[in-house]
Amino acid sequence: MSTPLEDVTALIGVEQYPEEGEFPVEQGYIWTTCASVENGNPLFWDDAVAQEVTGGPIAPPTMVSVWFRPHHWAPGRTTAALPLQVHFDLKANLDLPEAVMTDNTITFYEPVRPGDRLRTHQVLRSVSDQKTTKLGTGRFWVIEVVYTNQRDELVAVESYTGFGYRRDEVQR
Amino acid sequence: MTPRLLLSDVAAGQSLPELRYDVTATTVVLGALASRDWRPMHHDKDFAIERNGTKDIFLNTPNQAAWFERYLTDWTGPHGRLGKVTFTMKGSVFPGDTMVLSGTVTGTEVDEAGCGWAEVAVELAVDGQVKTTCRARVALPTENDDNPWARRADRWQP
Numbered sequence: 001m002s003t004p005l006e007d008v009t010a011l012i013g014v015e016q017y018p019e020e021g022e023f024p025v026e027q028g029y030i031w032t033t034c035a036s037v038e039n040g041n042p043l044f045w046d047d048a049v050a051q052e053v054t055g056g057p058i059a060p061p062t063m064v065s066v067w068f069r070p071h072h073w074a075p076g077r078t079t080a081a082l083p084l085q086v087h088f089d090l091k092a093n094l095d096l097p098e099a100v101m102t103d104n105t106i107t108f109y110e111p112v113r114p115g116d117r118l119r120t121h122q123v124l125r126s127v128s129d130q131k132t133t134k135l136g137t138g139r140f141w142v143i144e145v146v147y148t149n150q151r152d153e154l155v156a157v158e159s160y161t162g163f164g165y166r167r168d169e170v171q172r
Numbered sequence: 173m174t175p176r177l178l179l180s181d182v183a184a185g186q187s188l189p190e191l192r193y194d195v196t197a198t199t200v201v202l203g204a205l206a207s208r209d210w211r212p213m214h215h216d217k218d219f220a221i222e223r224n225g226t227k228d229i230f231l232n233t234p235n236q237a238a239w240f241e242r243y244l245t246d247w248t249g250p251h252g253r254l255g256k257v258t259f260t261m262k263g264s265v266f267p268g269d270t271m272v273l274s275g276t277v278t279g280t281e282v283d284e285a286g287c288g289w290a291e292v293a294v295e296l297a298v299d300g301q302v303k304t305t306c307r308a309r310v311a312l313p314t315e316n317d318d319n320p321w322a323r324r325a326d327r328w329q330p
Binding site: 104 | 209235237238239240242250254256257261330
């Protein structure tokens, strides 16, 4: 059974699921990521270049979500943490069992540096009227994931457009 | 350090050098683990086939983002600073694929804060089929002594 739409849209603009990363931003993952794509940008390999250009070492900007993926196992954990929880809440509350992400935009602000402790929260920005696409009938929604550092400086904003739908309502 | 690429070197319609890369299972698994993505469809072929209905394990989204970043900064050099990227996923990239990244400058501007920007459309394709598109807004130095990384607060409007 679905939640009334007004209860869902009441959450538009509300900060949800504040969270701090499980570990500080660290150099090892930066090198592993650069190695995985053969990224030789000296910002990530040469401290002198990093000092001159970026005022010290930084992480590749596109790594921003990496710092929030939970450990595969941790003492005492019984359920897996879900990234982008607001998306799964919308699926459940609107009774839309299927969903796809259609677009993902990341806007970058302050550079992320080794040792930073990043924080995040999620904000529902919009829920559309009912739409029918080739996938099915459902609603589009836009969710923002906001990242800040330990000085409360904005680091990045990720915006996801999702489409939650039911296959059995497809017009054939 | 002198910037490799200035805004004045760039114009709409300009093509970026193509990058070709032969994807292996190691590429996929290394990229998934580097991005702390433990989901089995990125390392377990049986799971990918039986549960996802794909022909093999496939590159995850965060690692594709890292490929796009590498592609763009190979072009700009270290002074290039990503402001915004938008990804649209159209298909999967599998071991055995040769992925080809190509890009075109779609526009340039200097914003009200004096920051130079290039808008770039990048495609990741396999066998001529586009798998992922990326629209990127990248800050470039306007002069040899300009550094986009030095911009903060109101002077950085990505």
